[in-house]
Amino acid sequence: MSVYTKTGDKGQTSLFDNKRVDKDDLRVESYGTIDELNSWLGLSKNFVEDSEIFNLIHHIQRRLFDVGAELATEDESKRPVMIKEEEVTFLEEEIDKYIERIKKPDHFIIPGAGKISAILHVARTVCRRAERRIISLSKKTNINPHLIKYVNRLSDLLYVLSRCTEDDYEEVIFYRE
Template identity: 55%
Template sequence: MKIYTKSGDKGTTSLFDNSRVAKDSLRVESYGTIDELNSSLGFAKNFVEEQEVYDILRSVQRKLFNLAGELAAPDWESFPEKITDEDIEFLEEKIDHYLSQMNKKEKSMFIIPGSSKASGALHQARTICRRAERRITTLAAEADISPDLQKYINRLSDLIYTLARYSESELDYVEFKKQ
């Protein structure tokens, strides 16, 4: 089997329903950014030392395939593995668990990110997730997108942020000058 099909040589690609769109369409940009996020999380896992955090990231990576597939389906309700309320609840449970292990100051102040390889890689993934959320929000203004998908990507950026903060080896707080 060859990896190249030549069907995209003129700048179009197939969606889930086999319709074709420009490779730079907002829909393709949205699920392409999810693909970038998935790869970034895969990289971050290499630096995570706690098995539970590694397993969470692995679970999220698998769900990102569902999310990207749903974005690639113009009629998202026809996609067989949609993001669900249970997926969102999983993220919320993990956020609450890891936030409960931080003190109030840790949760409420800005820090210089990346005091460890794991936290640096997770913060990078967080920024990609936030970009994906922006792209999906723009897409949702012109196309029908699952509300659960939008909630999931919002919670996911919060989870990645929480795991990045949890993974910091030291907290270098940003303090603003008072006027």
């Protein structure tokens, strides 16, 4: 099997259900941003020393394939998987567990206090972009509300994990003249 098919040479791609769409279609943007997020999480695992966090990130990466598959399938009857409320609850439980390890966030911090923390902050911002793309898509087509919640909670979890892995942090102080 060849890596290149030449079927996308004219700016189109196939969705999971074989429908052809433009490569800049909002659906492609949505699952493409989830793919980008998954890659950032893969990079982050190379710096994680805590096996529990490593395994959590790996678990999330597996779920992101489900999110991507759901977003990449326009025909609801052909969706291989759908995100469920239990998966949102799982993320909420993880947020609650890890937030106990950090000082309660009551201010902005400057990202970048350590390699893993910095990478997780990038992943968090990519997750937020994915959420914005999915919200835009939801204005044009029916999107599973659990999927939207999942991506929203995931960005919160990534924030908490980035804070847990920081060597130190610097609070943002707004300067007034």
